[in-house]
Amino acid sequence: xxxxxxxxxxxxxxxxxxxxxxxxxxxxxxxxxxxxxxxxxxxxxxxxxxxxxxxxxxxxxxxxxxxxxxxxxxxxxxxxxxxxxxxxxxxxxxxxxxxxxxxxxxxxxxxxxxxxxxxxxxxxxxxxxxxxxxxxxxxxxxxxxxxxxxxxxxxxxxxxxxxxxxxxxxxxxxxxxxxxxxxxxxxxxxxxxxxxxxxxxxxxxxxxxxxxxxxxxxxxxxxxxxxxxxxxxxxxxxxxxxxxxxxxxxxxxxxxxxxxxxxxxxxxxxxxxxxxxxxxxxxxxxxxxxxxxxxxxxxxxxxxxxxxxxxxxxxxxxxxxxxxxxxxxxxxxxxxxxxxxxxxxxxxxxxxxxxxxxxxxxxxxxxxxxxxxxxxxxxxxxxxxxxxxxxxxxxxxxxxxxxxxxxxxxxxxxxxxxxxxxxxxxxxxxxxxxxxxxxxxxxxxxxxxxxxxxxxxxxxxxxxxxxxxxxxxxxxxxxxxxxxxxxxxxxxxxxxxxxxxxxxxxxxxxxxxxxxxxxxxxxxxxxxxxx
Numbered sequence: 001x002x003x004x005x006x007x008x009x010x011x012x013x014x015x016x017x018x019x020x021x022x023x024x025x026x027x028x029x030x031x032x033x034x035x036x037x038x039x040x041x042x043x044x045x046x047x048x049x050x051x052x053x054x055x056x057x058x059x060x061x062x063x064x065x066x067x068x069x070x071x072x073x074x075x076x077x078x079x080x081x082x083x084x085x086x087x088x089x090x091x092x093x094x095x096x097x098x099x100x101x102x103x104x105x106x107x108x109x110x111x112x113x114x115x116x117x118x119x120x121x122x123x124x125x126x127x128x129x130x131x132x133x134x135x136x137x138x139x140x141x142x143x144x145x146x147x148x149x150x151x152x153x154x155x156x157x158x159x160x161x162x163x164x165x166x167x168x169x170x171x172x173x174x175x176x177x178x179x180x181x182x183x184x185x186x187x188x189x190x191x192x193x194x195x196x197x198x199x200x201x202x203x204x205x206x207x208x209x210x211x212x213x214x215x216x217x218x219x220x221x222x223x224x225x226x227x228x229x230x231x232x233x234x235x236x237x238x239x240x241x242x243x244x245x246x247x248x249x250x251x252x253x254x255x256x257x258x259x260x261x262x263x264x265x266x267x268x269x270x271x272x273x274x275x276x277x278x279x280x281x282x283x284x285x286x287x288x289x290x291x292x293x294x295x296x297x298x299x300x301x302x303x304x305x306x307x308x309x310x311x312x313x314x315x316x317x318x319x320x321x322x323x324x325x326x327x328x329x330x331x332x333x334x335x336x337x338x339x340x341x342x343x344x345x346x347x348x349x350x351x352x353x354x355x356x357x358x359x360x361x362x363x364x365x366x367x368x369x370x371x372x373x374x375x376x377x378x379x380x381x382x383x384x385x386x387x388x389x390x391x392x393x394x395x396x397x398x399x400x401x402x403x404x405x406x407x408x409x410x411x412x413x414x415x416x417x418x419x420x421x422x423x424x425x426x427x428x429x430x431x432x433x434x435x436x437x438x439x440x441x442x443x444x445x446x447x448x449x450x451x452x453x454x455x456x457x458x459x460x461x462x463x464x465x466x467x468x469x470x471x472x473x474x475x476x477x478x479x480x481x482x483x484x485x486x487x488x489x490x491x492x493x494x495x496x497x498x499x500x501x502x503x504x505x506x507x508x509x510x511x512x513x514x515x516x517x518x519x520x521x522x523x524x525x526x527x528x529x530x531x
Contacts, residue, residue, distance in 0.1 A: 025060050026150075030184075041380070042080055046337075048336035050073075054206060054283050054332070056218075059229075064089060067088055067089055068089065078429070087491060102142070106138070107139075107140075111134060115515065121419075122451075123451070124508045132164065136160060139158060140156055142154070150191045156183065156185035163178055167219060199225075202223065204223055206285070214368055216269055216411060216412070220408075221409070225240050225241065226240070226242075236273045239271075255454045265290065266289075266297065267289050268302060269285065269288070270304040272284060288326070312327060328347055329348045341370075342370075342371050345369075350393075351365065361458050364392075371384065379431075381428040385424055387420070392417060398455050400455040404450075417446070425439045426438045435489055443478070448467075469509060474509065483499065495523070496524075497521070497523075500519045500520075
């Protein structure tokens, strides 16, 4: 054996582990990846340099850029940053030729419920038999395609043993059972200069954290979408167009006259985020939910440079057969001052400026205020405070086809209409992988529900006390919640366990009722070359 061949073999052995972990720069990281928990933990503690984007999912290239900036910031140093850099930065210089790369994951979820199910939050408290099953198994098969530095593809199919109480699934039960076989992702991504173009199926969530968002969340099934994204050092822009499921309006559920009506729906959103100075991030954007009979595509709403409100008021969008639109505008500001982070988000579903309108219609707003502080402890830790609220008729429209929902799950906040919540949270990262968290909250929920049919109009409800009630549901539901969690944040074998206790009064808005509920959920996965 020559000295050259020995050196080449040694280099190959050194690089091989990294090849297994290497991820394409154009990969849109799935929202259930542990990297989001780690990155959010860094930014809540004051590491503004690790802030990747206001728009999720993140492209791996953008994650690498943020981690490179964070390496030079003393507020970011620690085991969490080390874990992220070893996963994303060490593989950054590796390149491959065009190749298919198979992978997969096996996930087992165990859920223990007390007397009833109280999640997801936008729904009523339900009998235990309608809640999450005790054991759910899920198998993912994934193939990614490396088409060179400017082209990437992914197809992710899954089979899950039960769809009950999982709003992220859109597939029908397999052969009449509760099992589902479907695609979680199927997309192609390319890059042309600074422009990223993604076409296919996947999750989308803007602002807030995790799956939550006041204006575009990922609490429902993945979207079939076209995404355009661009960025520079000081700004980012993103636009998405997606199809939503048709809604059939009928006399039984929607109190309409003249036979059933099938309504086709389309969703569009665009936003821009700017960072004028270090530590400050500002976002401004719009969304539009379009619904009409007979289908068709309104190209004016697909133009990311057009203002939707102006488009809606064009003369071509009035009169018989014109598309109905549920428009929202949103803005946010986020400021990092050392280890303190302050932020505010506002979604304007409808706001009344004219004095006569204010006598008939209430404002329909959703807003969030949050603050966090990194603590000077041996392990990185943070304490946080959050308040979020959705006004009583926010997200609602009449008819139901214009309601801000996707397969009866919210496109906006998990609170649904007419609800608010205040929470105090803590988190601690022990080493590179272990995260401990706690939360105490107080939540109120009015009588209105996102999936209610016929949907309720805001007209005539100006001046109602928040949260609104109705004669059939005359009381405001209130809940005090206490939760704790532990997570093992491994990209290969992630494990999480959460326990939550809720003390609820006026259950489902029925007066003089009260109950205590306990929910425990444990999820473990084994992932091979995933994602």
